[in-house]
Amino acid sequence: MVIIVGLPGPVTRAYRRLVPVTLRRLVPADAALLAELYRANRDFLAPWEPLRSEDFYTEAYQRIWLADALDRQAAGSTLPWMIMDDGEPVGRITISDVVRGAFDSAHLGYWVAGAANGRGIASAAVAEAIRIAFVELGLHRVQAGTLIHNTGSQKVLARNGFERIGLARSYLRIAGSWQDHLLFQRISDGSLGELTGSN
Numbered sequence: 224m225v226i227i228v229g230l231p232g233p234v235t236r237a238y239r240r241l242v243p244v245t246l247r248r249l250v251p252a253d254a255a256l257l258a259e260l261y262r263a264n265r266d267f268l269a270p271w272e273p274l275r276s277e278d279f280y281t282e283a284y285q286r287i288w289l290a291d292a293l294d295r296q297a298a299g300s301t302l303p304w305m306i307m308d309d310g311e312p313v314g315r316i317t318i319s320d321v322v323r324g325a326f327d328s329a330h331l332g333y334w335v336a337g338a339a340n341g342r343g344i345a346s347a348a349v350a351e352a353i354r355i356a357f358v359e360l361g362l363h364r365v366q367a368g369t370l371i372h373n374t375g376s377q378k379v380l381a382r383n384g385f386e387r388i389g390l391a392r393s394y395l396r397i398a399g400s401w402q403d404h405l406l407f408q409r410i411s412d413g414s415l416g417e418l419t420g421s422n
């Protein structure tokens with residue numbers, strides 16, 4: 224087994240070698256692709272996401288959403304990516320709510336298509352997003368939240384060095400009802416070669 228310095232455990236490098244996962248910035252032309260991905264994963268994602276209108280699954284809706292997301296990207300508050308597996312789009316990952324100053328923190332959210340689950344894709348995508356957050360953006364902290372029963376996502380976060388920071392009651396309206404979440408954070412500690420606040 225191979226240990227990669229700075230990452231928790233032997234998993235990430237092994238997964239990256241087996242699964243060539245990359246993150247690609249979203250572009251305006253992705254609207255049709257996003258609509259198609261969401262339509263194909265509608266039932267799979269339903270228990271884990273807010274209720275969606277019928278409109279959400281259309282190219283027109285995704286075009287408007289994308290324009291807004293790319294505006295927020297230009298302002299530096301959001302970085303939305305497509306997760307690519309061997310060149311094929313298989314999900315989405317986003318660093319959002321970037322707050323600078325004394326906080327230097329952001330949220331991380333992600334999903335991987337049902338048909339592509341269990342192959343280490345989310346684990347590799349989160350590892351790359353963390354590298355970007357700490358090394359390229361210079362953030363100090365990244366937070367993620369999961370439903371209490373989302374053990375798959377909790378495994379992805381643990382594998383990427385996130386620590387549990389608590390239980391937030393009635394935190395997000397998922398699948399139509401306010402649901403408790405477990406909150407996790409990863410603090411930049413220089414182990415990815417990044418400068419830290421104490422450097």
Ligand SMILES: CC(C)(COP(=O)(O)OP(=O)(O)OC[C@H]1O[C@@H](n2cnc3c(N)ncnc32)[C@H](O)[C@@H]1OP(=O)(O)O)[C@@H](O)C(=O)NCCC(=O)NCCS
Binds near residue numbers: 271333343345369373
């Ligand atoms: C959670 C999710 C991102 C995982 O994606 P993935 O590409 O399958 O993740 P990985 O393969 O990197 O790792 C998942 C791990 O959790 C495990 N796992 C998945 N479901 C599990 C469950 N119900 N109980 C225990 N372990 C579970 C997998 O076996 C895997 O572990 P392993 O590699 O040791 O076998 C994906 O299932 C998903 O998008 N779910 C719906 C949306 C969502 O939950 N997003 C995250 C919101 S916090």
